[in-house]
Amino acid sequence: MLDTDDHFRLIEKAVLSGSDRSDASWRTESWARCLQDYKLDPSRPTLIDLSSKEMRTEREFFDNDIALATGELETTLTMIEGGGYSAHIANRNGVIISERRSRDSTFYCGSDRIGAVWTEEVGGTNGIGTALKNLAPTAVYLTDHFYADLTGQACAAAPFFGPDGNVLGVINLSTRNPGLPQLAHRVVFGIAQITADRLETSYFRNFYRKFYTMTINVEQRSPTIFAIDSDFRIVGATKNARNLFKIDDSAIGSRSIWGVFEKIRGNPTIDYLCEALRELRQLGSSKLVDVSLKRPISAPQAQTSVSISKSIKAKSVRKITTLAECAGDDPSMKRNIDILKRVFGCGLHVLLLGETGVGKDTLTRALHYESVRAVGPFVAFNCSAVPDTLIDSELFGYSGGAFTGASKEGNAGRIVEADKGTLFLDEIGDMPLQLQTRLLRFLETQEVMPLGSGKVRTVDVQVVAATHQNLHEKVAAGTFRQDLFYRLAGTIVNLPALRERTDLITIIHNLLEQISDEGPVAVDEKAMSHLLAHPWPGNIRELRNVLTRAARLAEGGIIRSDDLMLAPVPLQTEAPSPKLAQKVASEASASSARLPIRVHGDATERGPVSSKTAASHAEREAILSAIDSHGSDAVACADALGISRATLYRKLKQYNLSLR
Structure with a gap:
């Protein structure tokens, strides 16, 4: 081990010499951070060990199964048997949370124990901390360490990354052997990197096991x-x-x-x-x-030394949403589902209309899997996601060699693939006009002839088309065939936007059950009011994203308003309910005296004001009247106005009001 004064002079000389372009430049840069940024003294190490309570938090922070990492350490130790190295796992905070010691304790590093904090800010230049700082494998050999007391040991560390691409932790192999040959340490350094790679691969494959x-x-x-x-x-x-x-x-x-x-x-x-x-x-x-x-891994691997974390299990077995879950407690959706269940499979095609994100694809899948067609395939085709030049061949198929570049085997096409099952044509409004004719012919005859083939094939499919566009306007503009519209519209179902549904709270709870992978997650009252007041222009897709993020940020399993991070989206204009419209109309006639005073030169007069301003003012007064009558009872206020609780909360936010 190097003398303290000599070690300090070595550090000082390297840092003060200026630009270091040698292979050890990473070490000089780390030493400079320790001296200049962290204000550390190489002669006085200030190492930290966490308490048992703090360690529980650090292990929870490592949101993958520690047993998976520890099992990898066992394999690693067999690769470096006899070298005196011990193996450790540190989390992304630089805290050692698991270790496997060498059978020979002669060279065990007592400072590398569970609970020890090895960030560079605390431990100076060291394998774990410097690897985390640079997000790169790091081999610290004897005098590479910043603290003089550590110059008798060597460590080889390699970070590994989680399925989301962010650093998850560090593999660390260390020994306290002043006579260790540097060449031998380089070999161990390679093993550390191999271990990190294997561990990263294992986590990724387990996470995406389905x-x-x-x-x-x-x-x-x-x-x-x-x-x-x-x-x-x-x-x-x-x-x-x-x-x-x-x-x-x-x-x-x-x-x-x-x-x-x-x-x-x-x-x-x-x-x-x-x-x-x-x-x-x-x-x-x-x-x-x-x-x-x-292929996907259909069942957990039979390994006694490896356990799969709860979060991996939960994320890997997401089930198909049922029709009952699609309907929720919303009367209009229940009516829609009832209609679809009666007509699905009877020979009528279905046209789903609704804003982006309302769940048209999800509903169609649920219909398929809860119908007699569940034994056949479900094939989805997005008309807006495929270039115009490829839609024909992708949807209707082609024979081998039908055109330049065509496969020798040909392509059956999505329609044929859906035989005896369900074909979901998403964004049908974007289908090119020339291909609408071919689709219309198929819908009329149930026959399809691939490009370049003279053979006609009869196909039995249930077609469900969907779009967020106004097809009536497209028909009027000549960009969508009227006869195709009526052929698809055997049954037309309008799916309500999320802001129009009366069961938003139920939807929130159902989504939380689906996405919560680490136990139940609740929503506090303030956060719930924000969720109910938001207009949700992205509908259920947006809500799922917001809740997924909030569930990951929630402390103690409770989502609070700070966890939501809702984007500021202008409230969308919506038609008032009949009850509210009636109240607004009666209030408007009685509220002219309360309208803002307008001043013109020396004259003062009331109104006239725009009809929009009058309606907004009257609507606000109607809501105030309901609050006066029912106080903080949101359900009673909403019923009195004839609107849903979600709409009530949006109106309260719009007019800067609150329940008493």
Whole structure:
């Protein structure tokens, strides 16, 4: 171990010498932070150990199963047997939360114990803290340490990242052996990185165990893996995959893997590709990369040393929403569901109308899986997500060699794929006019003829079309065929926007049950009032996103208003209920004396004011009257006005009022 004074001079010389372009520049930069930013004294280490109570919090902070990490440590120790190294897991706060000691305790580092804090701000230059600071593997060998007391030990640390791409923790291998050869430590450093990679891969695959995983073999050490669903949508990506292929959070759940790589000709199924796929070409590149595609893991792996965390289990078994859950307690939705259950499968096509995010896709899936057609396939096709030039071949199919670049095997097309099942045509309003004719013919005859083929095939499908657009206006403008509209409109169902539903509280509770993966989550009164007052322009999709984020931020299982972070969206204009309209009309005639006084030069007069201003003023007075009569009883106030509680809370916010 280096003398304290000599070690200090070594640090001082390196820091004061200016730019360090050697292989040890990372060490000089860390030493500079310790001296200049943290004001640490290399001769006086101020190490911290957490209490048992504090450790409970730190283990909870490590939101993946510690047992999974500890099982990996056991494997690692067998790889470095006899080297005197012990293995540790530190969380993203730099706190050691798990360890496996070497069988030979001769070189055990007593300072590397459970509960020890090893952030760089506390422990100076060290494996765990510096790896977290730089988010990169770090090997600290003897005198690389900042504190003189630690220059007799060596540590090799490598961060590993969670399924969301953020750092999850650090693998640390350490020994207190002043005579350790540096070459031997470099070997151990490589093992630390291998362990971190394995652990990162294990967490990713377990987290996305219900999805397909595609591993990209690139010249990178870190795992490069995509999780994709059966429709080839990217639902997850490791940190390295995000960086290499420029995948951000907005792409997760919405971007197709074919937006990253060139699409396979012939549109083979994903299960076929699990057996046959070996390489892909990145879009915009001529270089092929080796890939492998694995099927979902249908059941937990039988490993006695590894337990799957509750959060992974909960997220991996999300069930299909039922019709009862779609209906909730809203009378209009219950009526819609009743109609759809009666007509679904009787030969009538269905047209779902409603704003973006109201759950048209979810409702159609529920209809399919609760009908006699559940034995057949459910095929969804988004008319706005496919280029105009590809819709024909994607929807109606083509024969082998039908056009330049066509697959030799051909493509059956989505209509044929849905035979004996349900075909969901989302955003039907965006279908090109020329293809509407082909769709109309199919709907009339139930026959489809792929491009380049003279063979006609009869197909039995239940068609459900959906759009957020006004098809009447598109028909009038000549951009949507009137005969196609009437053919699709065997049954038309208007799905209410979330702000129009009377069961918003029930929907909130149901969604929280679906997304809460670490025990029950409740909403306090103030937060609930914010949720009920928000206009929800993004409807249920927006509500789910807000609640998912809030549930992760909630302390003690209680969502508070600060956890919501609702975007400031202007309240949307909505027609008042008959009761409220009547009250507004009667109030308007009696409130002219209370309207704002208008001054014109030297003359003062009341009104006239715009009808919009008068209506708003009268509506406010009607609500005040209801509050005077019913006080803080929100249910009674809403009933008196003929509106839902959600609408009442929005009106209170709009007019800056509150219940007494």
